[in-house]
Amino acid sequence: MTSLEALAFRALRAAGDVRFHRQHRGQAAAVLASVESERGATDPALIKACDDYAGDVLGRHGYAPWLRVYAAVAGEFRTGWIPDNYYGRIVLPAVQGPYGEVSKLKPLSRRLLQTDLLADVAYWVNGGLYGRDLEHLDRADLVAVLFADSDRVVFKSDDSVQGQGVRILDRAGFGADGLARLPSGVFQTYVRQHPLFAEFTPASVATIRITTTVTDDGGCRVRAAYLRLGRASDTHVQSTSHLRVALDPETGAFADDGFTTDWRTLTAHPDTGVTFAGNRAPGFGSCTAAVVELHRRMPFARNVGWDVVVDSDDEVKVLEWNAGHNDIKFSEAVQGPCFADLGWETLWRTR
Structure with missing residues (x-):
């Protein structure tokens, strides 16, 4: 590559970074506005803590918008949070590289993961x-x-x-x-889902998103989990309309509140009226054990979001694995920081 070509490449990458961060800034601002419309304005001290952490620890003030969302949802600032745009631009190239892209080629999954759990x-x-x-x-x-x-x-x-x-x-x-x-x-x-999930969404199959991470010493464990529920008009769970309910990563217990796509809270499914509190995801231990074992079989992509279901016979079925830009922002806001022990906040220094 000539010096002129290298200069052009850096310019294109810089322009791409600007677009990427602008898009995330707009998304985060919309979510924050929605959260604050329900909960009131975020404490200015929390906003300052987010801004300072973005600049001082993560190296860019442009990482503050998602931190502000997390703080507004949590009602406090927590050291170790990973903003979604930092995850996309800094973490993923370091911990996934091109291997994360393989998960997009769905017919390869069964061969790569060596499992009959896939549907x-x-x-x-x-x-x-x-x-x-x-x-x-x-x-x-x-x-x-x-x-x-x-x-x-x-x-x-x-x-x-x-x-x-x-x-x-x-x-x-x-x-x-x-x-x-x-x-x-x-x-x-087409999986016949467990009766508990059918109470919430009889028209579509509820999925459990479990995030697992492979560490430098070869260990693998669950970092976060949440339930994704479709609406009455959905044939399957879709990000444009679904509801999310955090699950305890150890027990599978439901959080008391769920969240709509615009991050407003609710205590029950709006279509069926079934409340979230007091429930526990059936077969959750089997779900987490299964995805941890599968991740050990394909450890090159270090952070993976798994979509699993539990069927009417209490059997675990894996629908897909997501090793590209898988969702971490909901879990970070509701359960995080989920990755504080991994040193991801320093990765930008060696980029």
Whole structure:
């Protein structure tokens, strides 16, 4: 690379950084306004603590907006919080690198993780149809394979995020001739969820997001957990409409309050009226044990968000793993700091 090319590259990267931080500043400002409309203005002393920590510890005042959100939600400042834009620009390149991108290629997950816990039943990739073990699958056999256990099946395209790229297909309307209209992705069985979750969202399957981290000594443990619930009009959980309820990372106990997409609190699901307090996620210990073991099998991406479900037989099913820019900001605000012992706040010094 010539000096001129290097200069151009640095200029492009700087412009990208400006856009990235501007976008996060706008997102955080909108969330803070929503939180303060419910709880009142944040104590100026907390705002100052956030601003000082961003500049003095994290090296950039532009990391303050998400810290302000966390402080407004928590009602206090906590040393060790990781702002979402710091996570994206500083932490992820250091602890994931390009290996995090592999999780976007969903048909590779079962082979990489070496597990039958994934709900995968078939794959459609680059015009080829494959079974769970990547063997060729004849189109004439596809309906029998997909709908062996249910009249519905889920298709998820590669690089689908926030519930986008997800289709719920049923036996009656499905035809193998429609494959050509689908992007590459995975077919997964439609899970019959545990009765407790069905009380909250009978129309869509509730998912548990568990975040695990591999440490420098090779250890792996759960850092945060929360429940994602769909609304009455949703066929599946979507980030544009879902509700989040923090779960105790040790026990799976529900927090008393849930949060809407604009970070307003509520004590019960607004569609079914079922309250959050007093509940405990069934099979939670099995869920956490499963994802910790899976992360040990694929440790190169050091921080992973796992989406799991518990079915009507109390069995754990893994829907996907998220090793790109997985969500940490909700857990940081409600349960954090979740990563304070990892030294992430100093990573910017060696970037």
